[in-house]
Amino acid sequence: MTTRTPRPSRASGDDSSLVTRSERKQRTRGALLDAALKLISEGRSFTSLGLREITREAGVVPTSFYRHFRDMEELGLALVEEGGLTLRRLLREARKRGRPDVDMVRRSVEVYKQYVEDNRLHFFFIAGERHGGSPLIRRAVRNEATHFINEMAEDIRQLNIAPQLSFQSLQMICNLIVSSMLSAATDILDLPPNQPQAHKEMLETYVQQMRLIFLGTLQWKEKPGR
Amino acid sequence: MTTRTPRPSRASGDDSSLVTRSERKQRTRGALLDAALKLISEGRSFTSLGLREITREAGVVPTSFYRHFRDMEELGLALVEEGGLTLRRLLREARKRGRPDVDMVRRSVEVYKQYVEDNRLHFFFIAGERHGGSPLIRRAVRNEATHFINEMAEDIRQLNIAPQLSFQSLQMICNLIVSSMLSAATDILDLPPNQPQAHKEMLETYVQQMRLIFLGTLQWKEKPGR
DNA sequence: AGTGCGAGTCAACAAGTGTTCACAAAATCA
């Protein structure tokens, strides 16, 4: 499955000729994906997107769409894959930040908020399609989330933060964290940027929620029979 | 703002004449709302619904739509209101169940799961449009959720379960609970009914998550400066 | 050097869309 690094943010305008053919193909493929993301971020849901609409936004003729995707469903799955990459990138960065220090919860939430804002399009898509719209896309997003949760639990296990917890319990806790934080993503993205006070309060709320979960984790006792 | 009790589940077929005029009006208005909910539960998102599609499903001619709603947006807001009623009803029932007993967490989660399944259409809509689609609808759903959270916090305060907690902390905790449980709603609804084992495991996970939050709450200390 | 393949274009189609207007019928009110 071919993917692309989402970095270059291939906006329109720069249509200068890239020599190689497959590069050109990947470029318009990316333009289609970006067009879809842009429309979604402007207040549309994936299932409401039309093929023509996307190609129009991408600056291509409708028929070109079929050179890259069989149908909208396939494009949606490609978007899920991109979103999954973005999630993994977050995990990778968190891993680099090393072992927890004092006030690690606050710092983590701050980093997460920044990350969501830096990848607003992907998080809009992920958070949105995680619950709504097409069952197929929803299932795919859920898969990515599950993978994310498992990797996160594995990381925590290896950091040996909570050795008394079974892996199942770690999964359960990470599931709770990820659900809350993906829910938070929508709130973060919806908050207008020119309201620093509201941002502070929201951040404070999420820091408290994570702290609460942390406290609960410290007290967690495994069920004897498990 | 006129509402209707969602109970009678006015399905098609029974189009026998109800004498009074406003009753007839409410009836087809309800048919339109139900048609929208049905389409959504079949894997569509609200923003993707078409006016004609809804009237077709409701068994009315397209132009009749305008007798009840100015446009789709208005219908969406009516759906949000219905969903809000359903949430309040849940709270009311929980209130009746009285003070917590032993194993209250497990029982609450079981009751919630049942309630979600009994009101599958509304929860599909609420959980779905809480994060996706139209910003206007999203905001309206968020409002309903906030009201729900506040009422829930108020209830807990009056039950005097955790007297050491400030109301702000109660809100923060209820926010966490509601986010998790609304997220859970989608998972509950997506799980095919003929898999009792999967249902058991999912229920167990959510019971554990709620227990963890409960443990964290017992340990929660207010920030001194707050 | 020359051929072929494949990304993108163009024109066309049948269907479906939201919205309009004038009209029918029946419950409501005088």
Next chain:
DNA sequence: TGATTTTGTGAACACTTGTTGACTCGCACT
């Protein structure tokens, strides 16, 4: 009872939609 609202209908409109097939034209391989 007669006049008036008001709910629902029918036809028509200007557009948009997804998908098709035949086409250009230039990179890529022999």
